[in-house]
Amino acid sequence: xxxxxxxxxxxxxxxFAAVAGERVDPVVRRxxxxxxxxDGALPLARRLGRAPREVAxxxxxxxxxxxxxxxxxxxGPGFINLRLRDDALAGLVTAMxxxxxxxxxxxxxxxxxxxxxxxxxxxKEMHVGHLxxxxxxxxxxxxxxxxxxxxxxxNHVGDWGTPFGMLIEHLLDLGETEAAHELSxxxxxxxxxxxxxxxxxxxxxxxxxxxxxxxxQSGDATTLRLWRLLVDxxxxxxxAVYDKLGVTLTAADFYGESYYNDLLAPVVDALDGLGLxxxxxxxxxxxxxxxxxxxxxxxxxxxxxxxxxxxxxxTDLAAIRHRTQDLAATRLLYVVGTPQHQHLAMVHxxxxxxxxxxxxxxxxxxGFGQVLGADGKKLAxxxxxxxxxxxxxxEAVVRAAAIVAEKNPDLDAxxxxxxARMVGIGAIKYVDxxxxxxxxxxxxxxxxxxxxxxxxAYLQYTHARICSIFRRGEVxxxxxxxxxxxxxxxRALAMELLGFPAVVAEAGRTLQFHxxxxxxxxxxxxxxxxxxxxxxxxxxxxxxxxxxxxxxxLTARTLAQGLDLLGIQAPTRM
Ligand code: ARG
Numbered sequence: 001x002x003x004x005x006x007x008x009x010x011x012x013x014x015x016f017a018a019v020a021g022e023r024v025d026p027v028v029r030r031x032x033x034x035x036x037x038x039d040g041a042l043p044l045a046r047r048l049g050r051a052p053r054e055v056a057x058x059x060x061x062x063x064x065x066x067x068x069x070x071x072x073x074x075x076g077p078g079f080i081n082l083r084l085r086d087d088a089l090a091g092l093v094t095a096m097x098x099x100x101x102x103x104x105x106x107x108x109x110x111x112x113x114x115x116x117x118x119x120x121x122x123x124k125e126m127h128v129g130h131l132x133x134x135x136x137x138x139x140x141x142x143x144x145x146x147x148x149x150x151x152x153x154x155n156h157v158g159d160w161g162t163p164f165g166m167l168i169e170h171l172l173d174l175g176e177t178e179a180a181h182e183l184s185x186x187x188x189x190x191x192x193x194x195x196x197x198x199x200x201x202x203x204x205x206x207x208x209x210x211x212x213x214x215x216x217q218s219g220d221a222t223t224l225r226l227w228r229l230l231v232d233x234x235x236x237x238x239x240a241v242y243d244k245l246g247v248t249l250t251a252a253d254f255y256g257e258s259y260y261n262d263l264l265a266p267v268v269d270a271l272d273g274l275g276l277x278x279x280x281x282x283x284x285x286x287x288x289x290x291x292x293x294x295x296x297x298x299x300x301x302x303x304x305x306x307x308x309x310x311x312x313x314x315t316d317l318a319a320i321r322h323r324t325q326d327l328a329a330t331r332l333l334y335v336v337g338t339p340q341h342q343h344l345a346m347v348h349x350x351x352x353x354x355x356x357x358x359x360x361x362x363x364x365x366x367g368f369g370q371v372l373g374a375d376g377k378k379l380a381x382x383x384x385x386x387x388x389x390x391x392x393x394x395e396a397v398v399r400a401a402a403i404v405a406e407k408n409p410d411l412d413a414x415x416x417x418x419x420a421r422m423v424g425i426g427a428i429k430y431v432d433x434x435x436x437x438x439x440x441x442x443x444x445x446x447x448x449x450x451x452x453x454x455x456x457a458y459l460q461y462t463h464a465r466i467c468s469i470f471r472r473g474e475v476x477x478x479x480x481x482x483x484x485x486x487x488x489x490x491r492a493l494a495m496e497l498l499g500f501p502a503v504v505a506e507a508g509r510t511l512q513f514h515x516x517x518x519x520x521x522x523x524x525x526x527x528x529x530x531x532x533x534x535x536x537x538x539x540x541x542x543x544x545x546x547x548x549x550x551x552x553x554l555t556a557r558t559l560a561q562g563l564d565l566l567g568i569q570a571p572t573r574m
Contacts, residue, residue, distance in 0.1 A: 003103065003501040004092070005029065007068070008036055008082060015063035019055060020044055026059075034073070034081035035495060041078045052078030086485045093483045093494045097554045102561055103501045106148035107508075113149045114323045115141045117335035118242075118249055121158030122234040122256070123167050125189040126241060126389045128371040128379050128443075129337050135432045135567065136368055137335035138247040139513050143565045147508045152327060153249055156319065157238075159231050159256035162309065163195075165213035168226045169205060170195035176229065183233035186240070186390060217309065231256070244393050246425055247567060255319070263318035264310045268303055271317075274354055282306035288349035291342070301346045316347045317356070324351075324361045332363040333511070338438065341367055366511050369440035371432075379443050393425065396449075400424035400457075403449055404574060411573065419574045423449065423457050426568040430456030433513040433566055454521060456568055459559055462524040465531075466556040467572040470549075473537045477553035481546035489530040493551060496526040500558055504565065513566060520562045527555045 005028050012026035024044055031037035041056035048055065056078040065072060070085040096103045117137020120126040137153075145151045170191070171179040182191050198205045215223040235254055242249045268284060271277045276286050278300075285300035293299050303314040323329045334344050344365045351357035373379040379387050401420035404411070411419065427448045434454060435441045447453065451461045470476060485491045503519040506512070536552060539545035560570040 003505070004036070004084075004498050005502050008038070011065055011068060012038055012040070012059065012063050012080075015059045015061075016040055016044065018062050019059045020048070028082075030499070031081065033075065034071075034083045036082045036084075038080040038082065041080065045078060056080050086491060089491065089494045089498070090483045090485045092498055093485075093551070093554065094481075096497060096500075097477075097483065097550050098479060102554075102558055103498070104147070104504050105501070110148050110150060111331050112327060112329040113144050113151050113331040113333065114154050114327065114329045115144070115151060115333045115335065116154045116156050116319075117141070117333075118238075118247075119156040119158065119336070120234075120238055122231050123163075123183065123188055123195075124158075124192050125186075126238065128387055128389065128392070131245075131389050131392070131428075132337070132368045132371065132432055132437075133335045134242070134245065134247055134249070135429050136366065136437060136511075136513065137333075138249070138567045139429075139433060139565060140333055140335065140366065140511050141248055142567060143504065143508055143511075143513075143516075146565060147504070149331075152329065153253040154255045154319070154323070155249055155253045157231075157235070157254055157256035159234075160258040160261065160315075161312075162213050164216055164227055164230070165209035165211075166195045166199040166205070167192070167230055168212050168216070168223060169208045170198060171226055171230060173198075176226075180229065180233050183230070184236060186237050188234065188237065189388070213309075231258075241390055241393075244390065244425070245428075246569070257312075257315045260315050260318035260322065263322060264314050267314055267318045267321065268310075271303065271350075271354060276350070276353060277303070286346075286350045286353075288346050288353060290349060291346055299346065301343075301350055313343065313347055313350075316344075317351060317354075320347070320351045320363070321356045324356055324358075330361045332357075332361065333366050334363065335366045335368070338367040338369060341365055364511075366437075368437040372440050372442045374442065374444060376442070393428065395445075396424035396428050397421050398424070399445060400427065400449055403451075403457075407451065408574060415573065419571045422569040422571050423460060423574065426456040426460060426563075429566060429568050430459075430517065434517040435514055437512065437514070454517075456563070459520050459524055459563060460568070460570055461574060462527060463556050463559045463563070463570040464572060464574040466527070466552050466559075469536055469552055471573075475537070475549060477549045478546050481550050482543075483550055484543065484547045486544060486547075487530075487534050489526070489533045490548075490551065493523075493526045493530045493555065496523045497551075497554055497558060499523075500562070504562075507565070516562055516565060520559060523555065523558060523562075527552075 008028045009026050016026050017023045024040060026038045026040040028036055028038045041059060042052050045052035045055040053074055056074045060072055060080055068084060068088045069082050071083045073081045075081050115137050118130060118134040120130045141151050141153055199209055212223060216227055239251060271286060277284050278287060280300055283302050283306050284304040285302050287298040287300055291299040301313045302311045304310055323332055348357060348363045357363055371379045397420055400423040404416055404420050404423060431448055448455060449457055451457050485494055499519060503515055507516050534548060536548040539548050563570050
């Protein structure tokens with residue numbers, strides 16, 4: 001147990017309980033004034049009608065902090081400032097270094113978690129919105145898996161609906177071989193736009209397309225085969241992108257909209273049976289509680305359209321039912337852009353009213369903002385189209401290669417290429433995760449790949465530099481060594497290291513991955529200060545040298561683990 005906040009809370013809890021007459025939170029957090037500050041006396045004093053400083057003194061007088069706390073002082077209106085003992089810190093860091101999991105416990109309450117993410121649309125290019133979903137969702141899947149949850153990835157691909165009429169007709173016009181070729185080389189936009197243009201210009205084509213939709217929905221065998229071809233080719237292409245991006249999504253994770261086709265009619269029947277369905281303009285709708293339009297009228301969620309087809313909402317309802325009832329999931333994450341917030345909120349509310357989303361199961365919209373270009377508008381290519389994802393990834397690797405070649409010309413070509421891939425892809429993921437995800441962010445190449453500052457490359461570089469100490473010194477850290485904290489920068493580094501478990505736990509709860517990037521920045525900074533002040537290989541004496549090597553090794557491992565939770569690789573040289 002190296003979660004320091006918890007450790008101190010536990011130590012203070014009995015004392016606070018004795019003062020309060022019941023268990024209350026001592027509210028321990030990190031502080032700039034000491035190592036930690038406990039603020040629990042303030043709310044407690046208000047409740048008891050006593051002076052806060054007196055309550056703080058009372059609690060402190062009863063607390064058993066022996067062996068852990070060096071000084072405890074009451075400050076300001078009634079805060080308790082706590083400074084830890086150096087030997088206690090050293091002992092905790094030594095323990096962390098012997099722990100494979102770096103002090104992060106496997107959860108005692110594992111859940112089945114669904115991460116609904118990526119979700120591109122068949123025969124349509126993936127855009128940067130899908131990139132964000134893919135990167136954030138993958139970080140969620142990795143982090144929750146590492147914390148010990150049973151994570152199921154659900155790639156809710158758009159593989160069904162009316163556009164398939166025109167897409168199939170276009171495929172027939174092109175011929176299967178040619179169509180498959182266009183799709184497999186990744187010219188999805190070309191294919192889609194070709195179909196769209198004919199649909200708009202040629203009434204005969206539009207009519208054929210409409211009939212094709214009917215044939216598709218009624219299960220016509222030929223039509224289904226052609227549809228399958230479109231889906232298969234697109235999925236192959238998506239998998240190639242995932243491979244480039246280094247995400248954990250696989251072919252087994254495709255749960256496209258079509259997967260729920262047979263569950264749609266039962267959803268409508270069940271909603272009807274529950275009295276939740278109303279007809280509106282010929283469509284069947286639910287009016288979930290709490291949603292009204294500008295005019296104050298209840299807002300409809302369409303489940304069956306006037307033409308008898310099922311909507312996006314019906315599919316999402318069927319998916320929830322499947323997830324909570326068949327897969328017994330209790331935490332449903334939707335990694336989808338903020339523009340779809342209302343849709344998801346309505347779907348979730350409907351599912352609650354239908355009893356398909358009941359405690360302990362709950363759904364969370366893990367929303368995110370847009371990627372903006374330098375002009376402050378939605379990121380677009382020069383032709384004004386949305387930027388093609390693969391091109392963005394390839395450019396990142398090319399740019400990274402130039403920088404790596406310049407910084408480290410001694411690397412052999414294979415290593416250089418490998419490092420460039422890790423740095424380029426890492427940079428893309430890092431900018432996507434390093435800001436508050438709800439906000440938009442501006443995409444700018446120049447800052448992203450810098451080896452210093454708030455970048456993934458800086459963290460990777462710090463990691464690689466530590467690895468080079470061990471290479472240069474031809475040494476390994478001694479797992480039986482003990483950490484001694486001799487210098488203030490060593491102590492500061494120890495405090496940073498011990499913050500890892502709390503940060504990972506928080507990221508698992510909130511899915512705010514900028515907590516992890518911010519933490520890793522702080523750690524890399526503390527390491528750099530330590531390394532500048534403290535000789536490692538030339539440390540004074542064997543014990544100090546072994547201790548410092550251990551701190552180096554532990555820092556490298558923590559950086560690599562933290563980056564891994566974000567899906568970013570840590571090269572050992574760069
Ligand atoms: N395919 C959709 C899009 O590209 C995203 C799907 C999100 N997931 C969901 N369950 N609705 O916008």
